[in-house]
Amino acid sequence: MLTVPVETQLLFAGILFLLGLIGLLVRRNMIFMLMSIEIMFNSAGLAFIIAGTRWKQPDGQVMFIFILAVTAVEVAIGLALILQVYHHYKTLDADAVNRLNDSNNI
Amino acid sequence: MNVFFYIAASVAIISTIMAISGRNAIHSLLYLILSLLAISVVFYLLDAPFVAALEVIIYAGAIMVLFIFVTMMLNIGQERKTEKKWLNPRMWIIPSLLAGILLVDLILALKNITTITVTNQSILPKQVGISLFSTYLIAVEIAGILLMAGVIGAYHLGSQKKKVTHRFLEKK
Numbered sequence: 612m613l614t615v616p617v618e619t620q621l622l623f624a625g626i627l628f629l630l631g632l633i634g635l636l637v638r639r640n641m642i643f644m645l646m647s648i649e650i651m652f653n654s655a656g657l658a659f660i661i662a663g664t665r666w667k668q669p670d671g672q673v674m675f676i677f678i679l680a681v682t683a684v685e686v687a688i689g690l691a692l693i694l695q696v697y698h699h700y701k702t703l704d705a706d707a708v709n710r711l712n713d714s715n716n717i
Numbered sequence: 718m719n720v721f722f723y724i725a726a727s728v729a730i731i732s733t734i735m736a737i738s739g740r741n742a743i744h745s746l747l748y749l750i751l752s753l754l755a756i757s758v759v760f761y762l763l764d765a766p767f768v769a770a771l772e773v774i775i776y777a778g779a780i781m782v783l784f785i786f787v788t789m790m791l792n793i794g795q796e797r798k799t800e801k802k803w804l805n806p807r808m809w810i811i812p813s814l815l816a817g818i819l820l821v822d823l824i825l826a827l828k829n830i831t832t833i834t835v836t837n838q839s840i841l842p843k844q845v846g847i848s849l850f851s852t853y854l855i856a857v858e859i860a861g862i863l864l865m866a867g868v869i870g871a872y873h874l875g876s877q878k879k880k881v882t883h884r885f886l887e888k889k
Contacts, residue, residue: 613762615722623726623759627733634737642742642788646749650733653776657756664763669844672768673853676845679775680860684867686780690787691874697791698877 620661627654641696641703645689652682721826722762728815728822729755735811742788746781751815753777758822767842 631650638644656675663671693703700707732752739745753776760769849857 613718615719626730630733660760660763660765660768669840669848672765672845673849675768677860684863687867687871691871695874
């Protein structure tokens with residue numbers, strides 16, 4: 612049986628979440644930003660699993676399955692949007708998509 | 718068993734760092750797959766074998782493959798000098814080493830499975846299914862609607878519009 616304290620396990624989930632957050636903040640490539648969002652979703656699911664194991668209830672795993680469904684939809688829509696942006700702008704830089712910016716009107 | 722947790726957690730954290738700090742998108746995606754496999758080992762150690770299987774099948778198997786296909790479709794290869802690094806065997810050492818550590822980890826954990834006394838404490842897929850389709854039935858239906866919306870939205874966004882206007886009528 613795993614006897615790692617729950618605090619350490621949640622610390623692991625928190626470190627992964629923070630890494631995803633750092634990636635989302637630092638990178639400007641849209642593929643990398645979507646990847647970072649994936650990391651954050653996954654660490655949230657990990658926290659659910661840790662809590663479900665702590666309380667010996669299946670609810671954590673049920674929540675992970677819902678997170679999985681939401682992630683699948685998010686990736687499908689996000690990648691379709693990335694394809695459209697690349698088709699229009701010929702770049703994946705998130706800073707290039709600033710048509711709505713007031714100072715950059717055509 | 719605690720050692721396995723720490724090893725898998727370290728592999729997950731290191732490969733996630735490599736994934737978010739890489740320059741090449743394909744390399745980063747492969748590191749992210751390695752990170753997901755390490756998290757799957759953690760799920761297995763946390764007495765959630767069903768979710769560990771789902772993590773490998775859906776996350777690493779379906780979502781990441783979708784990412785890789787889109788990255789290949791976009792052909793993000795403007796920096797051609799990175800291709801030379803592919804031939805450098807030094808690039809292969811760290812991923813192989815981390816994946817090897819995970820493999821040894823998993824083998825040792827599976828070898829120890831006979832010594833673990835099977836308790837009723839482990840949450841089996843049966844309990845998850847019963848809870849999913851009784852308590853959370855409404856949420857399952859909402860997730861179905863969400864997936865339907867996702868399919869329609871991805872089809873609508875992904876379709877390339879054909880030009881129907883005559884070329885003399887086009888705005889310059």
